[in-house]
Amino acid sequence: MKRFCYLIIVSLACHLASAQSTPELCQGAYFTEQQGRSFLAEHVPTSKKDWETRAQQIKQRILEGGELTQLPPRPKSKPIIHSKREMDGYTIENVAFESIEGYYVTGNLYKPLNQKGPFAAILCPHGHTREPNARFLEPMQFRCGNLARMGAVVFAYDMVGYSDSQLKEHKIPKAFKLQTINSIRALDFLLSQPNIDKNRVGVTGESGGGTQTFMLTALDPRIKVSVPVVMVSAYFFGGCVCESGMPVHKKGDFQTNNVEIAALAAPRPMLLVSDGGDWTKNNPQDEFPHIQKIYALYGKANNLENHHLPDEKHDYGPSKRAAMYRFLAKHLALDISKILKADGSIDESHTPLLDRKELEVFNDTHPRPAKAATDVEAVNALLK
Template sequence: MKTLITILFASTITLAINSYAQKPELCQGAYFTEAEGKAFLDSHVPASKAAWEARAQKIRAQIRAGMELETLPARPNSAPIIHSKRVMDGYTIENVAFESLPGIYVTGNLYRPIKKQKSYAGILCPHGHGENPHGRFREQTQKRCATLARMGAVVFVLDMAGQGDSKQTEHKFSKALKLQTINAIRGIDFLLSLPGIDPQRIAVTGESGGGTQTFLVAALDQRVKVTAPTVMVSAHFFGGCVCESGMPIHKKGDYQTNNVEIAALTAPRPMLLTSDGDDWTKNTPKVEFPFIQKIYALYGKQSLVENVHLPDEKHDYGPSKRKAMYAFMAKHLNLDIKEVSDAQGNVDEGPSKVLEQKDLAVFNAEHPRPANAVMGDEAVLKLL
């Protein structure tokens, strides 16, 4: 019986591998079935740390090749635009733009704690897709950035390409994945350029498409020390937008990976996986998390990866998901969660106010988009 089970298990994996081997090199949306995703992970558990690191090298190489980012473009030396500082309850907000490429502006908001410290953690907050108000203007995004700042971190939330103030391209243009990855890396550059930022306390957290940005930038940039990709890491779902899977980072000929292996490239740096019961992360406690635990165990750091699963919740960065992230960031970035907690120890987001989009806008009549801004998909593609 045991031999029969082994044969059937091996046959299942072989059928799954043969099935996805015939699929095109752009792996988008639910590219695998749930069974194929699990079979893929089961067949790629590394036997040793050396085996994993050899595999990791191949995964990183294909991400760079697929994004056409074997060499990162030179960083522009222009000064950032920072204006419209607002003093809030325990934190400040400023409107920011800086060049990631000549004529390409990353736009967003900078949240800083009012309380002075010897040094500060820096947190990059990419956001996910969503209806109006988009991205960084949504309540869930403003609340998390403001609360993290009240805890003592300097936080930068950046627009997705084509959203918010980032109107130089449409969101769904062919190399959005490459542009957003460059922008995220330049976002880390920006944080590290600010006074007092501790380079050993750089973190990234985002939900959905922002979760994809989180694990991709962590895979490519070792300056990222802590991550919390939220409602995104899935064995079978590869991201439904061109900004996540519109370039061949997962597959080349017979080579194949998925987002779980890419997220595992974060090891052994602390990572929190937050999942829910209503989307492609519904299997995380039984499929994705155990695989990533095995990778961390190769480094003797299994305790540094955690999963908070919320089976009755949906696809968002809601209050309970944020609460889990605050505790994780406080633990690994030495932030003061007591600054945002009530007498019972519960996180109080009340002082983290939600502002109107016009208050957070980077470009307006008083602060126009710079004259050198490159406009339109075709012009931006030439730069990329």
């Protein structure tokens, strides 16, 4: 309960800290619940052509509002990969690579051990946490290790300012732009790994990582399966600058919301995971039916599912992970038997938690590159 309360407070605090006078920023609970419902009712597409016209407008707003119409050149430096560890059914390596010249994405690469590929590939962004150590916490280590046991190559990567990211501050003015570029470059890195099946590529994250999940899916067709967790809402637009600090939802008379953005995944398989304790509490009656109508335009209504937990709170806990494992196993052809008990329930016990020092990329032995921009002004300059 304490962790749930903290996550809600963090999101609202991010909202308050990032509040700006710009009228085109849609931050936090920008709509009331009823306004969110009314917006969806007014934007039910009448045909596939109608939706695809609308979808292109939404995508263009994200690209323009997020300053993503032209990405910075991809750096030519080689990724830093070290400290390979063999676990029970998978390996872990510590990784850093440049997403833009001078900015390093940090993370961990999980790979199946003693399995024959080609392998599915899955990105795992994380959400906001009390301390900036989200990549090292139980939810991330458990989901990545178990997905690797199931036969996927998995990359867990940091938000700006988290874990061993080079910046110590998260709420930079263009965090949305930088994190979206990081997600695209993380996908580039993941797909560059040997023996990857590029037709079996997924992404899943919770809360702020859920925003990264549906934003990347909306923008990048290389994502084939998507599982945004505790984030898709008709009335809540994300409480942090990394989600709503740039005008990606509104421009003049044009308005969209995160439900429509998530619907850009159609007709690719998507699982919405929601609960009764946050802004996803209405998913079964509001957000899910609206997106399902869009999937139906493609004849793929069954590609969209909602796993709703009315008595749970805002996290990526065991029951939410269990639904994700089964969905990704179904749509990415993973071996769910690798993590099942005899009674058919999920068994995560084969993924022991490692200490932060074992998972960090940069340390005395592997120092941060001298060219890394480590202050906000320098990173803002890179983004220009």
